[in-house]
Amino acid sequence: MICTVKDKCGGCSFQGIEYAEQLKKKQEDIQKLLGKFGKVSPILGMENPCNYRNKVHHAFGTDRKGNVISGSYAEGTHRIIQTDQCMLEDAKSQEIIRTVRSMLKSFKIQVYEEDKGYGLLRHVLVRRGFSTGEIMVVLITASPVFPSKNNFVKALRQKHPEITTVVQNINDRKTSMVLGQRSVTLYGPGFIKDTLCGLSFRISPDSFYQVNPVQTERLYSTAIDFAGLTGKETVIDAYCGIGTIGLCASKYAGKVIGVELNRNAVGDAILNCKANKISNARFYQGDAGDFMSQMAARKEKADVVFMDPPRSGSTEKFMASAVRLGPSRIVYVSCGPDTLARDLKFLTSKGYRVEKIQPVDMFPFTGHVETVVLLSKLCPEERRIPVTIELSEVDISAREKKATYPQIKEWVMNHYNLKVSSLYIAQVKEKYGIKEAENYNVGKEGHRVPKCPPDKEKAITAALKNFEMID
Numbered sequence: 001m002i003c004t005v006k007d008k009c010g011g012c013s014f015q016g017i018e019y020a021e022q023l024k025k026k027q028e029d030i031q032k033l034l035g036k037f038g039k040v041s042p043i044l045g046m047e048n049p050c051n052y053r054n055k056v057h058h059a060f061g062t063d064r065k066g067n068v069i070s071g072s073y074a075e076g077t078h079r080i081i082q083t084d085q086c087m088l089e090d091a092k093s094q095e096i097i098r099t100v101r102s103m104l105k106s107f108k109i110q111v112y113e114e115d116k117g118y119g120l121l122r123h124v125l126v127r128r129g130f131s132t133g134e135i136m137v138v139l140i141t142a143s144p145v146f147p148s149k150n151n152f153v154k155a156l157r158q159k160h161p162e163i164t165t166v167v168q169n170i171n172d173r174k175t176s177m178v179l180g181q182r183s184v185t186l187y188g189p190g191f192i193k194d195t196l197c198g199l200s201f202r203i204s205p206d207s208f209y210q211v212n213p214v215q216t217e218r219l220y221s222t223a224i225d226f227a228g229l230t231g232k233e234t235v236i237d238a239y240c241g242i243g244t245i246g247l248c249a250s251k252y253a254g255k256v257i258g259v260e261l262n263r264n265a266v267g268d269a270i271l272n273c274k275a276n277k278i279s280n281a282r283f284y285q286g287d288a289g290d291f292m293s294q295m296a297a298r299k300e301k302a303d304v305v306f307m308d309p310p311r312s313g314s315t316e317k318f319m320a321s322a323v324r325l326g327p328s329r330i331v332y333v334s335c336g337p338d339t340l341a342r343d344l345k346f347l348t349s350k351g352y353r354v355e356k357i358q359p360v361d362m363f364p365f366t367g368h369v370e371t372v373v374l375l376s377k378l379c380p381e382e383r384r385i386p387v388t389i390e391l392s393e394v395d396i397s398a399r400e401k402k403a404t405y406p407q408i409k410e411w412v413m414n415h416y417n418l419k420v421s422s423l424y425i426a427q428v429k430e431k432y433g434i435k436e437a438e439n440y441n442v443g444k445e446g447h448r449v450p451k452c453p454p455d456k457e458k459a460i461t462a463a464l465k466n467f468e469m470i471d
């Protein structure tokens with residue numbers, strides 16, 4: 001079947017190409033990008049590569065005649081292309097969206113006109129738990145005022161009794177983001193559940209959840225298999241979303257520590273942990289890079305780091321800290337092969353070697369590829385590579401840069417309950433002969449600057465010792 005709007009929509013760039021040929025192309029792409037790091041295993045394709053998306057999103061608008069339309073944005077634009085027969089999206093979810101569209105007129109609901117900033121309904125999002133059958137409908141409105149919403153929901157449920165929850169999400173900003181900050185549950189629990197790798201997961205409207213559940217199980221089992229867990233390891237699940245990878249890995253690990261930026265997703269992860277009666281996992285909200293660097297500053301250790309960053313990849317801050325935690329294995333799950341190649345270059349320059357590369361086809365008919373990479377830590381002999389270094393390249397100040405000012409301040413606060421300024425830290429550092437690159441006025445002659453009091457000096461000295469900046 002060839003989609004009638006394929007050229008206008010641009011959502012699936014591999015339309016009209018045999019599935020086996022699509023897989024071959026993806027394999028070649030990954031080989032080209034990542035082959036230099038190691039052997040690329042044959043891509044794991046799908047048996048039935050259609051209607052695999054469990055999340056369907058349509059934007060609403062009007063055509064030139066003023067008729068209400070809904071569908072995807074044409075690639076790179078905000079022009080809506082009516083996509084009623086999309087071969088990637090779940091068929092039931094598409095049916096529900098058509099019903100919502102057909103009900104708008106009788107309920108006098110105006111669709112939002114982006115250019116005029118006028119109207120109510122902006123988007124609809126339907127998520128279906130493939131294994132549970134639970135369905136969530138999210139109506140994204142430009143204003144909190146949704147006239148006759150109860151009757152609307154009632155009528156929608158009469159037509160689709162399979163809907164288990166309906167949520168109104170308010171997005172009143174001029175933005176290309178679909179969801180706004182605030183959600184109001186109109187019917188049901190406000191989330192759906194799905195099962196993956198034998199565990200139950202709760203999914204809120206804005207939490208990340210892999211869109212292809214069939215392949216997700218294969219992706220996760222590959223990642224967990226690569227981790228080589230024996231039941232004792234301390235495992236980090238970074239960029240953990242609702243905790244799926246970490247929780248699926250928890251029964252094979254000693255303990256799991258998850259970190260994720262999105263507050264609601266972390267909330268889901270904590271509840272998922274409880275609901276599955278898992279006692280060896282903890283989840284934290286925050287930037288993964290900050291979290292890892294704080295762990296590294298506290299000299300904590302990890303045996304395995306799973307990292308599954310967004311398409312933009314990870315950061316040097318994250319990766320440098322991950323390396324400091326000294327895991328024997330890093331399992332990198334990536335949906336962006338270019339950023340993966342960039343990040344592998346960094347990690348392989350820091351004492352890790354790529355052992356396995358496994359592409360997984362999570363997005364048939366599109367050019368996207370997901371890849372799982374296993375990196376292992378080189379032992380010291382393997383790290384000794386013969387190189388010639390010019391003296392000018394040797395960074396003799398490396399020792400002095402070990403901890404940043406905020407890290408020293410944080411350490412002093414945690415251990416001595418004292419607040420210290422950058423000036424005081426600079427004064428103590430100078431006392432130990434650590435030269436400052438920053439322009440702190442550490443009290444040269446002629447200047448009247450406050451002098452670090454003895455208790456603070458003692459605390460800062462202890463911090464410098466802790467970070468091995470002085471002996």
Ligand code: SAH
Pocket residue numbers: 208209210238239240241242243244245259260261262265286287288289308309310
């Ligand atoms: N591992 C999860 C989620 C992967 S998607 C799964 O398989 O479902 C990437 C996740 O990274 C998203 O949940 C996103 O909210 C989160 N994220 C993005 N930037 C982040 C950052 N700087 N720190 C921590 N998490 C981040």
